[in-house]
Amino acid sequence: MSLTLFELRARDGQRYSQFSWRTTMALAHKQLKAAHKGVRVSDKVAIAFSSQDKVPILVDGEEVIADSWRIAEHLESRYPDAPSLFGGDTGRGLARFINAWVDRTLIGRLVPLIAADVVPLLDETDGLYLGKQFERFFGKPLAELAAARERDIVGFRKLLDPARAVMRAQPFLSGANPAYADYILFSLFQWARIVSTFEVLEPKDAMTAWRERMLDLFGGLARTQTSFSAMVE
Ligand SMILES: N[C@@H](CCC(=O)N[C@@H](CS)C(=O)NCC(=O)O)C(=O)O
Secondary structure, three states, X not given: OOEEEEEEOOOOOEOOOHHHHHHHHHHHHOOOOOEEEEEOOOOOOOOHHHOOOOOOEEEEOOEEEEOHHHXXXXXXXXXXXXXXXXXXXXXXXXXXXXXXXXXXXXXHHHHHHHHHHHHHHOOHHHHHHHHHHHHHHXXXXXXXXXXXXXXXXXXXXHHOHHHHHHHHHOOEOOEOOXXXXXXXXXXXXXXXXXXXXXOOOOOOOHHHHHHHHHHHXXXXXXXXXXXHHHHOO
């Protein structure tokens, strides 16, 4: 078995792709080791072998799988004896809801507040590429988006209420232990802490305590291994 994960790398090695963090956490959950290969966001030639233009991409032996959700499903079916990412078909169905909630609701409300902080972490070509992509997507200059963030973060925090209610009752979204639904939500906060010093969560928020628990998982994997060089084997 040989596993390679292709993910984004910033100029100084920061592993800033939020979707790739879902896969990194899923691999750790499954107790699988992978080689991590960094790619630049504007370099589509490096990932042309996957017949699409986004990361994460997992190469598992002869198989090439793109898209974090599809990768999670692949890991679950290919490694059934390792700890489960979903806890069965019902859990998989509910995790799919969390995937859609994060992708369709939360990302669009947090990313614009922090997008301006990402560009200086990239080299010139990548910075221009991603900056333009953000501006096209959110329809405003990055500086304008960032200027409103102290106000707009309040609305984002409110959106977390369903998750916050769960955290008051149990330590993880998935119950007593973390699973893929937690990794999906966590990827957004992990991205934010890698690219920005902006306080997304308030210190006393139950979500902050959950984020700390997530950072502690797998020997502090997400807390310590934010830099690409630390992951190269
Ligand atoms: N639905 C995909 C989204 C992947 C995605 O948007 N990846 C971003 C990085 S976090 C990317 O590769 N962007 C490059 C581009 O859009 O050119 C997944 O879940 O993996």
